[in-house]
Amino acid sequence: MKQYTLITGASSGIGLEMAKQLAAKNFHLILVARSEDKLVEIQKELKSQFKVEVEYLLYDLSEPNAAQDLYKLVIAHNYLVTGLINNAGFGNYGNFVEASLKQDEEMIAINITALVGLTKLFWC
């Protein structure tokens, strides 16, 4: 059975760079993000350049129960995940009082809640 490394936030920036570097080292990948057009393009590019399997799952990690639902999705696809890169996230800069509560909650959901949940589910 093929072993996969799951990378959250793999559609741009650091996550995309990690995907490229791992693919070059023959790691099979599951890319997670919300932007399907970008993930399709990245999948195509990595599969054509390297001899690896590249799957993607569209997922919004700010959703309630994101970690549990993503974990269930991975199990449903029968993917064996042996590596996890909790990269998805963002930082709101500026004055705390000026950021909306919705933005703060979204940041906590992705940067903390989903990260802790995915680590617990995939690793424990």
Ligand SMILES: NC(=O)c1ccc[n+]([C@@H]2O[C@H](COP(=O)([O-])OP(=O)(O)OC[C@H]3O[C@@H](n4cnc5c(N)ncnc54)[C@H](OP(=O)(O)O)[C@@H]3O)[C@@H](O)[C@H]2O)c1
């Ligand atoms: N760059 C820096 O200097 C720096 C410094 C400190 C920490 N970091 C952290 O390092 C990580 C990567 O940073 P980056 O600069 O590479 O950021 P980036 O280019 O903005 O990429 C963020 C990635 O996270 C995904 N993402 C954002 N919200 C998401 C959501 N709700 N559900 C699923 N995926 C989501 C984005 O994909 P979609 O939009 O397609 O969903 C994208 O692939 C982040 O956690 C960031 O906070 C970065």
